[in-house]
Amino acid sequence: MNVKEEYGKWFMDVAKYVLTAMLLTTMIEGMSQVWITVTTAVIVLLSLVFGTILLRKGKEEEERRERNRERNRNKNKKSKV
Numbered sequence: 001m002n003v004k005e006e007y008g009k010w011f012m013d014v015a016k017y018v019l020t021a022m023l024l025t026t027m028i029e030g031m032s033q034v035w036i037t038v039t040t041a042v043i044v045l046l047s048l049v050f051g052t053i054l055l056r057k058g059k060e061e062e063e064r065r066e067r068n069r070e071r072n073r074n075k076n077k078k079s080k081v
Contacts, residue, residue, distance in 0.1 A: 005058030011051030015044045 022040040 002058050004054045008051045008054030011047045015047035019044050
């Protein structure tokens with residue numbers, strides 16, 4: 001697993017924790033200030049977007065590395081024969 005995937009997972013976790021905190025706060029005391037709700041929603045959305053992008057890029061890089069490894073293995077096999 002590469003660094004981009006790790007950061008992607010981290011951003012997804014941040015989004016989950018912020019959303020959970022907002023929901024718990026709303027259930028316990030209520031959210032009377034709209035700006036807090038909007039700020040929380042923006043943080044959650046940005047974290048989800050960044051997390052998704054980083055996870056996708058990380059998987060693409062891992063697939064590219066695997067294709068290159070396979071190509072190198074095939075070249076080595078052909079050169080030995």
